[in-house]
Amino acid sequence: MIKEYRTIHEVVSPLMVVEQVEGVTYDELCEIQLPSGEIRHGKVLEVNGDRAVVQLYESAAGINLRDSKVRFLGHPLELAVSEDMLGRVFNGMGQPIDGGPEILAEAHLDINGLPMNPAARAYPAEFIQTGVSTIDGLNTLVRGQKLPIFSGSGLPHKELAAQIARQAKVLGADDKFAVVFAAIGITFEESEFFVQEFKRTGAIDRTVLFSNLANEPAVERIATPRMALTAAEYLAFEKDMHVLVILTDITNYAEALREISAAKKEVPGRRGYPGYLYTDLATMYERAGRRIGKAGSITMIPILTMPEDDKTHPIPDLTGYITEGQIILNRELFRKGITPPVDVLPSLSRLKDKGIGVGKTREDHSGTMNQLFAAYAAGKDAKELMTILGESALSDTDKLYAKFAEAFEEKYVNQGNDTNRSIEETLNIGWELLSILPRSELKRVKLEHIEKYMPTEE
Secondary structure (H helix, E strand, O other), rough: OEEEEEEEEEEEOEEEEOOOOOOOOOOEEEEEEEOOOOEEEEEEEEEOOOOOEEEEEEOOEEEEEOOOOEEOOOOEEEEEEEEEEOOOEOOOOOOOOOOOOOOOOOOEEEEOOOOOHHEEEEOOOOEEHHHHHEEHHHEEEEEOOOOEEEOOOOOOOOHHHHHHHHHHHHOOOOOOOEEEEEEEEEHHHHHHHHHHHHHOOOOHHEEEEEEEOOOOHHHHHHHHHHHHHHHHHHHHOOOOOOEEEEEEEEHHHHHHHHHHHHOOOOOHHHHOOEHHHHHHHHHHOOOOOOEOOOOEEEOOOOOOOOOHHHOHHHHHHHHHHHOOEEEEEHHHHHHOOOOEEEEOOOEEEHHHHOOOOOOOOOOOHHHHHHHHHHHHHHHHHHHHHHHHHHHHHHHHHHHHHHHHHHHHHHHOOOOOOOOOHHHHHHHHHHHHOOOOHHHHHHHOOOHHHHHHHHHOOO
């Protein structure tokens, strides 16, 4: 028997204090019934003796201290899951918003999940093709990896996110592949962009989309990525699917965390964010990976906008510690009209070496990757030197490197949002660019690979 309480002591949005409670536990879900009969929801944040602090999922407007009733449901917030979720659009609380029927649930799962035991993790080792050269060729994504994209305000990260969601696939495998996409604290226009983009390309059929809008309560923003990860865990570890989880924008999630922390009067940490921001982000990120004995996997691409393009800001800084690398978008490349504007030199995939080579991509992948990095770095240096001293100060080799850097940005990085390149196409473009340089400069690629893959002049 669920007991009802009429003992609401105070409401300070988004928090409510209920007194004289019994047997209430942390994270328990509750229902608040207004005098009008309307039902709202919350979860228990803190229990102190017979007082419970409840975090409201909806607005506090209309909650009457004397006449409103509170029921504690005895379980945490749960998501109804089944394979019918594929092709559907949900709000941040896991309710369908696409006009379709309710999900016929195979199970109701706690959205907080459980962290994966490190001893039960299988090492990420299989290549995922995103169709984006700067990722596939130079910062390879591996199945089970966490690879964030660091963007800035106004940069085209949403287009890149949609492109990866559309194009990503596991090569040479008949394994079932799905995308779980969570849009956190975005505008209605952005939400419509993602929904229409997935419908236009047919990618919606293998996608579960969670959309939380900026005008919805901050607590819903906290729940949205956990809803998405719960759906991903179900598809990966119960239905043996390979799931790519894309979370955008983690900055909005952290802002909601800060807002609720301030309402709870917690002592702030760096830049006002709660001191447990690192732990909180880790509880999300560490839910990705591969499990020993399970056929499925979860690969994660969190996207975050760096406030003022600052990589040392707490959100990108802490994310970089927890994840295995980062893809960084560059404002200068964006101004030059290069799409996607991925800055390959500071970008890094720490697991790229595990997902490339014979049987995974191609034998020449490692060598061409290293050579392209080195040549592009030398080319950027040569261009800077040219700006300061003039072209006449450059040697003939330096001029070729400067030419290479220009061509690299124009042909390799700049591919637009609709071009889906296979890994062979990406590697071949790399060889085409390396042919600009004298063979004596190609010290990081094997001679037999030069003979086999270098395009010959007609």
